[in-house]
Amino acid sequence: MDLAPALGLLxxxxxxxxxxxxxxxxxxxxxGAGVAAAASGGGVAALVLLAAILIAGYLGGTIQFLxxxxxFRGALLGILRRAGVPESRLERLADWLRRRGxxxxxxxxATPAVRVGAIAASGLAALPLPSFLGGLVVGNGRSxxxxxxxxx
Numbered sequence: 001m002d003l004a005p006a007l008g009l010l011x012x013x014x015x016x017x018x019x020x021x022x023x024x025x026x027x028x029x030x031x032g033a034g035v036a037a038a039a040s041g042g043g044v045a046a047l048v049l050l051a052a053i054l055i056a057g058y059l060g061g062t063i064q065f066l067x068x069x070x071x072f073r074g075a076l077l078g079i080l081r082r083a084g085v086p087e088s089r090l091e092r093l094a095d096w097l098r099r100r101g102x103x104x105x106x107x108x109x110a111t112p113a114v115r116v117g118a119i120a121a122s123g124l125a126a127l128p129l130p131s132f133l134g135g136l137v138v139g140n141g142r143s144x145x146x147x148x149x150x151x152x
Contacts, residue, residue, distance in 0.1 A: 009033055010056045017060025019067070019120065024121060026057075054140065061119050061136050068123025078123065095124035101127065105135020115139070 013029055016022045030053060038048035068076060080090060097104045105127070108118035118139070122132050 005036070006033070006052070010052050014056040014060040014063075015117075017057050017064065019060075019064040037138065057140055058133070058136060061140075062129075062133065064119045065127075065129075065132050065136075067124045068120045069126055070123075073124065076120065085114060093121060097122055097125040097127060100136065101131040102134035105132055106139035107135075109136060109139025 009032075011031060012022065012024075013026060016026050016029075018025075025148075033049060037049050068110075077090075081087070083122060097108070100107070105118060105122050108121065109115045111118075119136070122135070
């Protein structure tokens, strides 16, 4: 894969993980990068691209977490209230994450349909950064579909 498209992909993934709504599924971008890396011969370049994709995801997720935990917290809570989400429900979900820490974040990030909101939920729950990061790293790694070898 050429450098310019790879850097563009990494930038797009970082921004997407930071919470900017981009109308292309992140999984589709990662699959496309894998296909491009395999077509170019794989090897070390493919491993470097994989590492860069993971790092972009971790950085973007951390940015989103810190923004939701800090500067955007009040605005997001206001939007949720106006949307009719009861504060008691938010507190129950936040308590679930707080009690489970990194394990809760990892579980949420590895669960389809929940993974998208897991970062913002972790920020709203005001998890400690080390717990969040541990769960993000493990959860992002576990969100890959199982291979036939691991499914047996």
